[in-house]
Amino acid sequence: MSDEKNGYATxxxxxxxxxxxxxxxxxxxxxxxxxxxxxxxxxxxxLARVCERHLEGARKRIDDKLASVGEADEPPSDGE
Structure with missing residues (x-):
């Protein structure tokens, strides 16, 4: 039984x-x-799979935010 069929996904x-x-x-x-x-x-x-999906989503958001902050902190390249 998948979490989508039993309502756990929501x-x-x-x-x-x-x-x-x-x-x-x-x-x-x-x-x-x-x-x-x-x-x-x-x-x-x-239920553990649902929790893991939420945690993976949170990790991705954090990684994306850290990457965007890191890009903003990088000095411009020599060509700019």
């Missing part, structure tokens, strides 16, 4: 992270059947 980073933390708590608490545990694990994997 979650913001904080929402996905909070839901992922809840999944981890439930798994750590135990007491679930094997099938319930597998479903929770799969949900956690999907």
């Amino acid at each position: 979650l913001g980073y904080e929402q996905a992270r909070d839901q992922l933390l809840e999944v981890v708590r439930e798994l750590e608490a135990g007491g679930k059947s094997l099938e319930e545990s597998l479903e929770l694990w799969e949900k956690g994997e999907e």
